[in-house]
Amino acid sequence: MPSVPPTESAYDRTRLRQWHLGHARSAGIERRTLLKLLATASAAGSLTVGRTTARAATPLAAPGIVKPLPSDVFTIRGTNAETNFAALRSTGPLTPVGHFFVRNHTVTPRLAVENWKLTVWGSGLRGPAVDFGYDDLRALPSVTRTAFIECAGNGRSYYTTQQNQQVSGTAWTLGAIGVGRWRGVRLADVLRRAGLARGAVDILPRGLDAEVITDGVNLGRVRRPLPLAKALDDVILAYEMNGEPLPPDHGYPVRLIVPSWVGISNIKWLGDIEVSDEPLYSPWNTTLYRLFGDAYPADGSAPLTRQSLKSAFELERGATVTAGQRQVLTGRSWSGGAPVRSVEISTDGGAHWHHARLRDTPRHGSWVRWTTDWIPRERGTAVLLARATDRSGRRQPEVAVHNTQGYLFDAVVRHEVTVV
Structure with missing residues (x-):
């Protein structure tokens, strides 16, 4: 196993090349379906995002978000809630839970911890699947990391309002970011206790939120592969945020924290982790979270790397x-x-x-x-x-x-x- 984790750019470029050659597996969706979606994404024209709308003077609501959304703190964007930056003026380096943005692909699931388990499974283990309960994780040695989570589309609306260019997606201004102090257990410890095999190369964490439907195609639950070297480096399974149990909108009972990697890597409401001895791919680094346009190859860039400045x-x-x-x-x-x-x-x-x-x-x-x-x-x-x-x-x-x-x-x- 490599001692130094690869950059996300190097890893994803390698996986993209392997996937195009048929040497990487499309986990949870047929390869021909993913190729069809990729062709559509490459050829599609741009869509215009809406400009920021004025905030109401009354409390806000968004489909599927559990926590209160005061109008002086949040702007609702579909199933998402963006933090108004002016509301952070009186806060410290950490973003309070009540101010932390919400990015939902569907809706926040309401999970009971007593019925929750994390299943680690796959060809990259020495034996059968292993289940971890909430108490099992909390019994392991804990670590704490300060890390920001930022949506890859943060600032998207300025392509339209400032550069007069069309784009598709949620019309974020700059509030799709938050900094948290996350406590949990190292993913490396969990993988080793599950019986990590020498031949493992990729892991695929998957959330417990509802399946995502795009253009009539069921993409399944949100998931994005990570290389084993990164998983064994600084990734944690977090069960606390800013000293308290994770709130429902932010991944309760357990979420992934992948420091320095794009927001989609930080899977919420973690339900299972596939450990594979072959390269993996998902819609979240093929048709989604890649760059298309005049400045990029016809079939798109490599999947997104770290966030920008x-x-x-x-x-x-x-x-x-x-x-x-x-x-x-x-x-x-x-x-x-x-x-x-x-x-x-x-x-x-x-x-x-x-x-x-x-x-x-x-x-x-x-x-x-x-x-x-x-x-x-x-x-x-x-x-x-x-x-x-x-x-x-x-x-x-x-x-x-x-x-x-x-x-x-x-x-x-x-x-x-x-x-x-």
Whole structure:
């Protein structure tokens, strides 16, 4: 077994090549069906996402979400709830459970822990399937990790509203991210107790939410394979979030936390894990979570890798500020590739830039809060910009490379306010 886990990019490119050659198995769906869906995804035209709608003054509701959704904290987007960034201004580095965004492919299942079990099975084990109950997991040595979870489509709406490009998918602004402190058991410990075989190469975690139907095709339950090296590295089966048992909307009783990998890898409501001695594939890294468009090959890019670099103001879009009065602007920046090194701010649409003050020590898996002072002088519309650079040297660009499904938006976002 390799001692160093591969990057997700290297792993997925290898699996994609193997799958096209027929050397990787399409788990849970016929290969010919997946090929048909892939051809459709490659040829499909773009769809326009709706612009952000104004929040109601009354409590909100979304199909299948259990927790309260106060209108000053969330914007409802179909079966999902996006965090309003202005609501994070009074919070710390961790996102409170009541502010954490919800990404549901279907609806939140209501599971009873006494009836729950995790089944580990497959050709990559030395013996038959092994079941773990909730108490079994909690009896194992625990670990705690701080990690952000971010939807691959976070920022998608700006392809349309800022770059005038069409995309398909949920019209997130920048609030499809949250940072949590997750406690659980190392996946490596569970796999070894289940009898991990020397020939295992992939694992396939699967959720207990309802099966996903797309274009009349049943894709099955949400699942996405991981290489064994990553599974044995830093992945955990989490049963606590910010010191409390996982809430239903965030994966109760147990979810996967895959640090630094795209949000879809962090399977909620975990029900079983297939351990395989042959490469695996699923719809969630073939037709979904890949890049299609003019900048990519005709059959799409390799499956998505880590999330991109972003910055957001903790201020309502269109907010009114008073000329001549000192304003304290705050916000957050984060990167899926490396800790944030610096953040620059412009209050005049990019004509001039200055460095913001960082409020946190930059770390892998978390964001950095920042602050800067501003005294607006001229009345009218002011365009605020925040631009981050991470320790790899990557800096947010002025324009994001377009893809038809609107993933990985990383451009500097134009944040307009009114000075009176």
